[in-house]
Amino acid sequence: xRHPILEDALSRKGAVKKVAQACGITPxxxxxxxNVPKKHxxxxxxxxxxxxxxxxGVTVVRPEGEGVR
Numbered sequence: 339x340r341h342p343i344l345e346d347a348l349s350r351k352g353a354v355k356k357v358a359q360a361c362g363i364t365p366x367x368x369x370x371x372x373n374v375p376k377k378h379x380x381x382x383x384x385x386x387x388x389x390x391x392x393x394x395g396v397t398v399v400r401p402e403g404e405g406v407r
Contacts, residue, residue: 341373343393347386356385 348354348368358365361378374382374393383390 339372341393343388344371344374344382347382347388350386353386357382360385 348357354365354368357378358368360381361368376394379390379393382388382393
């Protein structure tokens with residue numbers, strides 16, 4: 339499932355094409371994103387007019403031995 343903020347940003351007319359061109363990749367590659375790759379966050383934020391932090395993933399650090407539930 340795609341991140342809701344990314345889904346909303348890319349649902350606007352022409353957004354996928356603009357993002358792809360700015361990132362130097364194909365529109366089909368952008369459509370495969372579940373989250374924005376770190377190297378493209380600033381570009382996507384600028385094009386969509388959203389703050390970059392909205393596209394950054396959250397890293398959860400767990401104590402050693404604690405599994406994902």
